[in-house]
Amino acid sequence: MKVTTIGYWGGYPGVNSATSSYLIEEGDFSLLVDCGSGALARVQQKLEVMDLDAVILSHYHHDHVADIGVLQYAWLVQNTINESSDILPIYGHQEDGQAFEMLTHQYTEGIAYDPSQTLEIGPFTIEFLKTKHPVPCYALKICNGTETVVYTADTSHFEELGTFAEAADLLITDTNFYKGMDGEKPGHMTSEEAASVAEKANVETLWLSHLPHFGDLNMLKQEAADVYNGNIELAEEGLTWSGKDQ
Ligand code: ZN
Secondary structure (H helix, E strand, C coil), X not given: CEEEEEECECCCCCCCCCECEEXXXXXXXXXXXXXXXXXXXXXXXXXXXXXXXXXXXXXXXXXHHCCHHHHHHHHHHHHHHHCCCCCEEEEECCCCHHHHHCCCEXXXXXXXXXXXXXXXXXXXXXEEEECCCXXXXXXXXXXXXXXXXXXXCCCCCCCHHHHHCCCCCEEEEECCECCCCCCCCCCCCEHHHHHHHHHHHXXXXXXXXXXXXXXXXXXXXXXXXXXXCCEEEECCCCCEEECCCC
């Protein structure tokens, strides 16, 4: 399994970059996890837009779904040019009916996931955990049979995250605040809280992502290192993790 950071900002994209989006590949299957602002431009450095096999969304905040509309236009334009009629499945939860409806377009099909059930998408098995966020949002545990990647999506800290992420090979956390700040109301974690999830879950590698637009981002890594002894990376575009079998 190969994971590539496409976008890593919280809220809005910085110059020439994108908000939350990750490309997860296994063999020739490509899954896009969240599709934030700028994601469509940035992901095309990695693959042709028609080579995406599926998209899955954690929740419907703009910094996670802003480029879904233009992705739908891209599939419309490319299908027209190529005289093809390929359909892109876009998985999302159904707790916001209006937002879910928007996932279906001429060449995209919105597919509801049931968070209480395990979902199979291509070579991946996906489990869900509802997070603590102002709107319904789900953390994802993505497994290819031998490796496990956990993405917290957007959430303030709560104990079950550590259980959900248990022994993950890679943990990608919402790290929108610095140590000592209070992320509970906006529904995000601090560096210290993200690291405590990694520590509790005993994961191998931690990526700090959904980064803030203030402060010295390297401080986030230092603060996390005081709590968690494993590998820590500050997310940036193109940051990749390749599983053991790659
Ligand atoms: Zn959010």
